[in-house]
Amino acid sequence: MQRPAPGAEPRWPGADRCPPSRPVVRVMIVDDSLTARTVFARMIEADPALLLVAQASTAEEALGRLSTCSPDVVLLDLEMPGMGGLEALPQFLALRPSLQVLVVSSLTEAGAWHSVRALAAGAADTMLKPVPGSFGGNYREQFTARIRALGRRDAASTGRDTCPQTQGWPPSRAPRPGKRPRVVAIGASTGGVHAINAVLGGLPAEFALPILITQHLPASFVPVFARQLELVSRRRTIVGEDGQRPAPGEIILAPGHAHLTVERRGEQIAVALCSAPSPSGCRPAVDPMLSSIAEAFDGEAAALILSGMGRDGVLGAGDLVRAGGTVIAQEPLSCAVWGMPKAVAQAGLAAAELRPADMGPWLSLRTGSAEWR
The missing domain is CATH 3.40.50.2300 (Response regulator)
Known part of the structure; x- marks a missing residue:
């Protein structure tokens, strides 16, 4: 192809129309x-x-x-x-x-x-x-x-043809019963920031469980994301540091350089940042967060897998479900990229597939008057 002369706008084939035979x-x-x-x-x-x-x-x-x-x-x-x-x-x-x-x-x-x-x-x-x-x-x-x-x-466009038209609230099928959650974990990537805002916007002010979030973002964006979420959710939002104890109603974000995990330290549960390679190759990754929550909370957790490329989260979701926890996947039509939720749904790990705006009401109903302990 002929390249543009210096200072000239580039030209490209098919600028005025897309050849119908090319799936581009x-x-x-x-x-x-x-x-x-x-x-x-x-x-x-x-x-x-x-x-x-x-x-x-x-x-x-x-x-x-x-x-x-x-x-x-x-x-x-x-x-x-x-x-x-x-x-x-x-x-x-x-x-x-x-x-x-x-x-x-x-x-x-x-x-x-x-x-x-x-x-x-x-x-x-x-x-x-x-x-x-x-x-x-x-x-x-x-x-x-x-x-x-x-x-x-x-493949979300394929999802339009093969998945049932959901999916307002309540879900069309009853979610699998799981242990009552004491913590909420959210994993997301491409399209996830908008979805996370929608989830948090659907939570009532009295929702008392800690919320841990792993969102794939450049490291320099994470403190800014924390400030933005705090303004939108009206909840204290912090970037995770080793040794922090999750507090009622508080949001903790994965930092850009490490996985956000938790562990038992005596009688308490604390944040433990981890930099080990993850199966997905992401850092921070959703898998380590969910796997650690499954162990530290003995499965008493709910996880939301939102829009994102790839399969990060499916292994940790499996650990959480086997421990008795509940996983909800974002339904395909509302996803920017139906990758991470698709992996969880196709693995049979999702108790339900919901729009982000419906996840807050689901969590409220599922947790009832549950309090942090």
């Missing part, structure tokens, strides 16, 4: 930097599963072209002249509800705060902007893999 993911780039657009365009063009259908240097231009180019995924910069990406995001989702938005952010506190706000508002995932010298190798592979998963929803 249609991508739009929205970034005011010509350099960034060129770098991203070349990575997309090199992947036969992706088709670059449009580029825009402003959010206003992108919104005007959205209906004609029909992208599956928008790569969105948040800091642009005029209408910023954060302001434009709700309009993108209103015009095209099935759209998946991948936010690209700078490695700054302001960039992290804006990115977390975008994820809470409905963006599916975020990636840090590459620095010079990092455009190939692992960055390229992660970048294109995330776009492919978002565009195909990791």
Whole structure:
């Protein structure tokens, strides 16, 4: 393919239409930097599963072209002249509800705060902007893999055809009875920030159990995520540190550099950060958190597996169910990527599949007046 001359906008095959014979993911780039657009365009063009259908240097231009180019995924910069990406995001989702938005952010506190706000508002995932010298190798592979998963929803579209239409509250089938929970664990990845906000928004103020959360995020984003969750949930939210004791109604987040696990220390249960490799290769990972909770709480726990790529959480969910705990999976139609919940559901570990907004009422009903002890 002919590459663009220096300073010129890249050209790409099929920019005006998607060949019906190619099962590709249609991508739009929205970034005011010509350099960034060129770098991203070349990575997309090199992947036969992706088709670059449009580029825009402003959010206003992108919104005007959205209906004609029909992208599956928008790569969105948040800091642009005029209408910023954060302001434009709700309009993108209103015009095209099935759209998946991948936010690209700078490695700054302001960039992290804006990115977390975008994820809470409905963006599916975020990636840090590459620095010079990092455009190939692992960055390229992660970048294109995330776009492919978002565009195909990791078989969530298949789920539309093969899964029953759920799934409001209450669930259509009674969940398997399990031990009464004394703690709640939430595991999530791509699309998880928005889902976690919906779960916490459905909890009553008097809900008294500790909540442990492992969300795959860049390490620099975790303190910002903690502040955002505290504002939304009106619950004390902290980043996990070794030796902390989970407290009633408190939220503890996995830090970006270690797994959030718990262990018995005498008569008490305390946080124990762990950096050992996990089966999923993620750090932090959901599996170690759930496995440790199954042991420390003797299965008296409820776990929610939310939207995310891959299978992280399925092994820990198995440990929890065998110990007598209960696992709920996010139903496919509400997932940005139906990967982690799918693995749990297909393994027969999910007591029910619910939308995030319905999980709070389920937890309230399941726990009743349960208190931390």
